[in-house]
Amino acid sequence: MAGEIITIQVGQCGNQVGKHFWSQLCREHGIDVDGQNQVPDDPNTPRSDDTNPFFKQNDRNRYTPRAIMIDLEPSAVQDVQNSFPDFFDSRNIWVSPEESGAGNSWSKGYDYGFAQQEEFLNMIDKEIDATENFEGFQLIHSVAGGTGSGLGSNLLEAISERYPRKFLASYSVFPSDESEVVIQPYNTILTMRRLAENSDASIVFDNNALLNLTTRVFRDPYTSYIHTNQLISAAMSSITNSIRFPSYMYNSLPSIFSTLVPTPELHFLTAGFTPFTSDYVVGGKDFKSNTAYDVLLDLFDDSNLLVTRQSDGTIYFNTYCTLVGQVEQSDVLKAISKAQQRLNFAPWSTSSLHVNVGRRSPYLPPQTKHTYVSGLMLSNTSAITSLFRGTCKMFDKIFSKGAFLNTFKDGRMFQNGWDEFTESREVVQNVVEEYSAAEQENYLDDVILEDENMVGNQSAQLDAEGDDII
Numbered sequence: 470m471a472g473e474i475i476t477i478q479v480g481q482c483g484n485q486v487g488k489h490f491w492s493q494l495c496r497e498h499g500i501d502v503d504g505q506n507q508v509p510d511d512p513n514t515p516r517s518d519d520t521n522p523f524f525k526q527n528d529r530n531r532y533t534p535r536a537i538m539i540d541l542e543p544s545a546v547q548d549v550q551n552s553f554p555d556f557f558d559s560r561n562i563w564v565s566p567e568e569s570g571a572g573n574s575w576s577k578g579y580d581y582g583f584a585q586q587e588e589f590l591n592m593i594d595k596e597i598d599a600t601e602n603f604e605g606f607q608l609i610h611s612v613a614g615g616t617g618s619g620l621g622s623n624l625l626e627a628i629s630e631r632y633p634r635k636f637l638a639s640y641s642v643f644p645s646d647e648s649e650v651v652i653q654p655y656n657t658i659l660t661m662r663r664l665a666e667n668s669d670a671s672i673v674f675d676n677n678a679l680l681n682l683t684t685r686v687f688r689d690p691y692t693s694y695i696h697t698n699q700l701i702s703a704a705m706s707s708i709t710n711s712i713r714f715p716s717y718m719y720n721s722l723p724s725i726f727s728t729l730v731p732t733p734e735l736h737f738l739t740a741g742f743t744p745f746t747s748d749y750v751v752g753g754k755d756f757k758s759n760t761a762y763d764v765l766l767d768l769f770d771d772s773n774l775l776v777t778r779q780s781d782g783t784i785y786f787n788t789y790c791t792l793v794g795q796v797e798q799s800d801v802l803k804a805i806s807k808a809q810q811r812l813n814f815a816p817w818s819t820s821s822l823h824v825n826v827g828r829r830s831p832y833l834p835p836q837t838k839h840t841y842v843s844g845l846m847l848s849n850t851s852a853i854t855s856l857f858r859g860t861c862k863m864f865d866k867i868f869s870k871g872a873f874l875n876t877f878k879d880g881r882m883f884q885n886g887w888d889e890f891t892e893s894r895e896v897v898q899n900v901v902e903e904y905s906a907a908e909q910e911n912y913l914d915d916v917i918l919e920d921e922n923m924v925g926n927q928s929a930q931l932d933a934e935g936d937d938i939i
């Protein structure tokens with residue numbers, strides 16, 4: 470049985486994205502918004518899906534998410550609770566009694582996180598007590614507002630210190646270019662330091678790419694977070710498809726991410742998804758039949774990415790795809806060979822495309838008119854640095870003038886000056902440089918592939934040689 474995963478959603482963005490994630494998981498596991506099984510389990514017929522990684526089972530027909538919701542103001546959490554009455558464990562919900570939010574200040578969020586750290590860790594410990602084979606965490610947050618970034622940063626530090634051997638993944642939403650708040654580059658750089666130092670894998674989204682994609686997917690110029698969040702949750706649910714609908718491969722977070730993270734420093738991942746059928750989004754346009762061949766190749770198209778990339782010469786280090794639907798193996802083989810010709814892989818990389826053929830949930834309505842395949846791609850590429858370089862540029866512009874620093878001056882990290890800013894900026898620079906170095910042929914020459922350098926276990930690492938390719 471796959472290990473349990475605890476989802477921690479922090480701040481407005483974290484909780485709003487989380488709401489769609491749980492909604493998707495409920496649909497895929499036939500669970501109602503109050504946690505009841507839509508079709509009562511038949512004790513003589515075992516389920517073909519595995520609800521245990523993401524849900525506790527209270528009695529035979531009632532499920533509770535392994536989720537923790539944290540916010541400094543109540544509206545997002547309240548909305549989740551209104552949409553899912555009695556679904557979430559009330560012990561796992563924490564909203565600041567002051568209800569004032571962090572006012573977009575990383576520093577305020579971080580200090581709240583510090584003050585409440587023991588309480589949060591107790592909540593997490595209790596949740597871990599309800600597991601048998603606890604595997605790790607996934608954090609959902611934005612890197613730009615005060616709570617998701619600051620409180621989220623403090624949690625990342627606390628979790629990686631308290632549970633160093635457990636996998637810690639993040640789903641991190643970067644702001645759009647048209648930042649609503651001038652200090653967003655500060656918040657982002659400070660948070661990126663924690664993502665670089667404390668997470669094992671960070672799946673990066675940005676609101677520019679998401680908003681562009683929603684306009685296309687929903688054919689509506691007036692899209693909102695309700696739309697963008699469905700795209701993120703489609704990616705999140707697909708990443709975990711092989712865990713929830715188990716097969717003998719990729720049935721744990723480390724086994725998925727070990728195919729993608731060659732060294733601990735290179736753990737910022739890009740997601741692509743296509744097509745967004747009604748299995749994943751409400752109100753998506755109708756799709757004609759397609760094949761695994763079309764989908765696998767389309768996944769590498771910039772227009773299907775959930776993060777902006779501005780690089781003509783993207784260098785791929787690793788890729789992992791999940792296809793769900795009517796998949797013909799011969800189509801997959803043809804597409805792999807075509808993609809390998811088209812994509813530029815780093816010289817030291819195996820050039821493998823890891824492809825998992827996932828299972829479509831039996832609880833979703835049957836495909837009637839058309840048969841189609843949907844696909845998710847996760848890749849580790851040099852192009853992610855365009856987003857980071859852009860953030861650094863905006864940070865440098867305001868920091869060089871000492872602009873807007875007042876918001877931070879009372880924070881506990883800034884009592885002795887602004888070193889935290891310069892150090893965080895340096896950490897982000899090092900990430901960018903590591904990605905550039907990884908484009909070179911000799912990148913792995915001086916990396917000793919010791920166990921502690923690797924994510925996941927040795928057997929999963931062997932898969933990276935390509936023996937799991939279909």
Ligand code: GTP
Nearest residue numbers: 480481482485570571572573611614615616617644
């Ligand atoms: P405070 O409001 O300061 O307490 O922090 P917070 O973490 O709750 O703020 P929030 O999550 O609103 O973060 C702001 C950033 O997240 C901005 O860049 C927003 O554009 C983005 N954002 C907020 N909500 C959502 C959402 O539901 N989806 C997406 N994709 N982005 C969001």
